[in-house]
Amino acid sequence: xxxxxxxxxxxVLRAMKDAAGLIDTSHxxxxxxxxxxxxxxQGWFRGNSEGFRSICDAAGFxxxxxxxxxxxxxxxxxxxxxxxxxMTFKRKLAA
Numbered sequence: 001x002x003x004x005x006x007x008x009x010x011x012v013l014r015a016m017k018d019a020a021g022l023i024d025t026s027h028x029x030x031x032x033x034x035x036x037x038x039x040x041x042q043g044w045f046r047g048n049s050e051g052f053r054s055i056c057d058a059a060g061f062x063x064x065x066x067x068x069x070x071x072x073x074x075x076x077x078x079x080x081x082x083x084x085x086x087m088t089f090k091r092k093l094a095a
Contacts, residue, residue: 001060008059015041016070045070 001009017023018041023034044052045067056063 005058005060008055009061011055012059012061012066015044016073019045019070020073042070042074045074 018037021034021038023037025034028034028037048063048067052067053063056066
């Protein structure tokens with residue numbers, strides 16, 4: 001396997017680990033940041049974007065197969081109750 005293919009395979013594997021909640025906490029410290037990493041990684045697989053497909057192709061993986069395996073794995077993961085996001089609205093007050 002050439003080094004470039006190995007690199008892209010490592011990217012897909014890291015995303016799969018992040019999506020599964022296996023986060024490298026040496027770089028991510030807060031619970032909120034960890035939840036964001038998980039949510040973003042899962043969204044990457046769910047989104048099936050052109051970027052996702054290109055990276056799978058560069059890794060020598062079938063994007064549909066990888067996505068199917070990832071989504072099946074997410075269904076098996078226990079649902080974590082994520083706290084609701086605070087929404088703030090700026091409203092103009094009538095003068």
